[in-house]
Amino acid sequence: MDRDQYVEMLKTKLDEWNAQIDKTEAQMKAASAEAEARYEAQLAEMKKHTAAAEANLKAVAKSQAEDWEKQQARFEAAWNDIAAGFRSAWSRMK
Numbered sequence: 001m002d003r004d005q006y007v008e009m010l011k012t013k014l015d016e017w018n019a020q021i022d023k024t025e026a027q028m029k030a031a032s033a034e035a036e037a038r039y040e041a042q043l044a045e046m047k048k049h050t051a052a053a054e055a056n057l058k059a060v061a062k063s064q065a066e067d068w069e070k071q072q073a074r075f076e077a078a079w080n081d082i083a084a085g086f087r088s089a090w091s092r093m094k
């Protein structure tokens with residue numbers, strides 16, 4: 001996958017995550033006070049991972065083609081860590 005395809009994939013995934021955050025916020029508004037506190041904690045974690053993913057996306061988008069080839073594994077490892085954290089937070093919401 002070249003850099004531009006990778007950037008598009010990251011953008012798509014971020015859009016999905018933001019939709020999940022919006023859905024969770026809507027569920028939180030309808031939840032009891034106890035559940036609302038749990039939602040808030042998970043939302044904060046999800047937003048933290050989304051912010052990290054956005055920073056990674058910007059770094060990838062700014063990289064030069066030759067840098068992308070050298071750093072692709074590092075970018076992908078960082079993304080995988082961020083994605084795992086988001087999935088973990090999301091799974092605790094269900």
